[in-house]
Amino acid sequence: MNPDDLKQMLDALKAADVREFSLKTGSFSLDLKRGPQAMGGPASQPSAAAPAPRMETAFDAAPESNPNPAPSAPLASAAPAESAAPAPSASKGAPVKAPIVGTFYASSSPDAAPYVKVGDTVAAGQILCIIEAMKLMNEIEAEAGGVVREILVKNAEPVEYGQTLFLIE
Structure with a gap:
């Protein structure tokens, strides 16, 4: 995957407001997580995949969009509804x-x-x-x-x- 492909994928995920995305092809594994707890927070879960080259990154909303606290509120309120x-x-x-x-x-x-x-x-x-x-x-x-x-x-x-x-x- 080249940098242009990665940028296109990140742009598409931002536009669709996707919070987590995983891609596995052959020995390549890519996990993308977005938001305040994207890297190592309690919401992230370890991958059970076999040892493979792995790239993990966090991507944030565009600066002109709402600040991070606003999007995290709906996620917090949606989690109990899904689990219940x-x-x-x-x-x-x-x-x-x-x-x-x-x-x-x-x-x-x-x-x-x-x-x-x-x-x-x-x-x-x-x-x-x-x-x-x-x-x-x-x-x-x-x-x-x-x-x-x-x-x-x-x-x-x-x-x-x-x-x-x-x-x-």
Whole structure:
């Protein structure tokens, strides 16, 4: 990855207001974390990847944007809501988690019907949704068959890596 590629990636992540981003290709690993606790704070987690060349950096919002305390307030208030929401639903089925950071879309286009609705029976390999990441549309498929018990994300809502999207029983 050359410096121009890295700059383009950082600009795209800033524009999309992405807080964390990881990229692994072959022996190259890149972890980007943004915000006041980006480097070594309590919010960061160690990587479980095999020893590989690793670059870690923090990137800040453009100077003309709001100062850092304002963006950290919504993050702090969102964290308890995310941790509290899956707990009551855990008994309703197996979670389908976001494999990447991006924007959740329930259908292939704004005019199309959603891929699945609560109560639908799905088969392994069936498309459940799309997550857009850096202008790439990634189809998320069911790993196992079952009945969709809950959809935990709204259409066009940003999702984080590992966030539970669906519960399938």
